[in-house]
Amino acid sequence: MATNTGLEVPPDSPVRVGMEEKIPSQSEEATSPFNDQTNYVPVKTIITIFLACASVDLLALMDQTTLAASLTIVSKDLGASSESAWIxxxxxxxxxxxxxxxxxxxxxxxxxVLLVVGIGIFFFGSLAASLAQSALQLIVFRAFMGVGGGGLMTVAQMIESSGDRFLWGLLSSRQFYAPRPEIFKSKLVNGAALTMFVNGWNFLVQIYYIPSFYQLVYGYSAVKSGALLLPITLTQTLFSTLSGLVVHWTGRYRECLLLGWAVWAIGLGLISTLDSPSLGKQIGYELLAGLGLGNTLQPSLIAVQAGVERKHMAVVTSTRNFVRNLGGTLGLAISGTIINNAVRHSLIPYGLSRSEIQLVLDSPDLFRESFGQERTETIRAALTSAYQQGFRVIFVVGAALNAVAFIAAWFMMPQVELNREDDAQLKAEGKMRDEEKRKKTPKA
Known part of the structure; x- marks a missing residue:
């Protein structure tokens, strides 16, 4: 039905422009869907949607991984190595x-609309961050980027999981209902939240601190350190895809989750034992970490969405990602504090003043001129040992957290049915809409 806005309002919408609005009763409100945007579409359309959403995910992940490889260089050039965790x-x-x-x-x-707005904010924040002349400016502009980045992967995952009946209608609207608290009473949702907190913690810690570990302890270049992230990132991508396919084929996600947390705990535990450069061990341990990480990503998203009603899927998706990012934020901050405290403690026996210790923390490669050659070599040896000890602590903590996540997944994330009762009906409706659209489209 056409309205004076030039948009079509669905007949089941509680908002009818230019007409009397029907207020739902309490019983209707209790069962009314929260703007259910599920839409089954043809395979060609699905491929297009997934490619578009994948490009958005790529944009967000590139920001994380490229900065991770160059974080030490950027911090050193800005004289803010001790503030790298905040960057x-x-x-x-x-x-x-x-x-x-x-x-x-x-x-x-x-x-x-939300996705385009997020991309726009992300773009301008990224542009401003690239022009930053001080650590403070970089931190502020990175924070502004996060305002847009918060919606990139979250909204993309929502589109992939539910579709959008009103995807192109900015002015179309639905009645707003407060989120139901019962989703937080679900053992599966709570288990997913706990495990995703650990996932975010360890994902960002290993992405940002493994390259720093190689640079500060082994003296690797930024390029080599970044290249050594490939075993994790490529394996993570491969097994995230494979685990999603396994869940699709078998209808079970529990085994993938348990395998992932167990293998990831072993991988991080082995990384903490690296005492000397060994390319074989570095690659092998990182492959284990990537395999474990990949198996905890897609299955957890499928599980948490299957554990709630369709109307709550958007809420639990954003909640899952919120908790994951919260864990990553705390993990970066706490890990940076652990490393800085380890370095400070190691320098106390050398009689350095607070300003000298701060100089070492801010620019670990630029303190030679201030301390002289002989003293510098002594301090450098102490620094290498301190950094190695600090990184070992954060990797051991990560392995322990993964073990906790394994236990949580075992007891709090039971297997539930992935298919919904209305799937067949929605598929039929989607097929009918596609056929009607084809009939209306003039043939060339």
């Missing part, structure tokens, strides 16, 4: 804060 964490702090907001707004307005 990385500022983005995730604001990203985490705005993630739930994106999830809620996407249920009220068009998800396409």
């Amino acid at each position: 990385a964490g500022a983005y995730f702090l604001t990203s985490t804060s705005f993630q739930l907001l994106y999830g809620r707004l996407s249920d009220i307005w068009s998800r396409k």
Whole structure:
């Protein structure tokens, strides 16, 4: 039905422009879907949607991995090595804060609009960060990037998982209902939240601190350190895809999750034992970590969405990502504090003043001129040992957290049925809409 806005309002919509609005009763409100945007579409359309959403994911992940490889160089050039955790964490702090907001707004307005807005904010924040002349400017602009980045992967995952009946209608609207608290009473949702907190913690810690470990302890270049992230990132991508296919074929996600947490704990534990450069061990241990990480990503998303009603899928998706980013933000900050404290403690026996210790922390490769050759070599040896000890602690903590996540997944994430009762009906409706669209489309 056409309205004076030029948009079509679905007949089941509680909002009818230019007409009397029907207020739902309490019983209707209790069962009314929260802007259900599920839409079954043809395979060609699905491929197009997934490619578009994948490009958005690529944009967000490139920001994380490229900075991870160059974080030590950027921090050193800005004289802010002790603040490197904030350079990385500022983005995730604001990203985490705005993630739930994106999830809620996407249920009220068009998800396409929210996604485009997020990309725009991310672009201008990235441009400003590239022109930063000080550590403070970089931290502020990275935080601004996070405002947009909070919606990139979250909204993309919502589009992939539910579709969007009003994807292109900015002015189309639905009545807004407060989120139901019962989703937080679900053992599966709580288990997913706990395990995703650990996932975010360890994912960002290993992405940002493994290259720093190689540079500060082994003296590797930024290029070599970044290249040594490939075993994790490529394996993670491969097994994230494979685990999603396994869940699709078998209808079970529990085994993938348990395997992932167990293997990831072993991988991080082995990384903590690296005492000397060994390319074989480095690659092998990282392959284990990537395999484990990949098996905890897609299955957890499928599980948490299957554990709630369809109307709550957007809420639990954004909540999952919120908790994951929260864990990553805290992990970066706490790990940076652990490393800095280890370095400070190691320098106390050398009689350095606070300003000298701060110089070492801010520019570990630029203190030679201040201390002289002989003293510098002594301090450098102490620094290498301190950094190695600090990195070992954060990797051991990560392995322990993965073990906790394994236990949580075992007891709190039972297997549930993935198929819904209305799937067949929605597929039939989607097929009918596609056929009607083809009939209306003039043939060339």
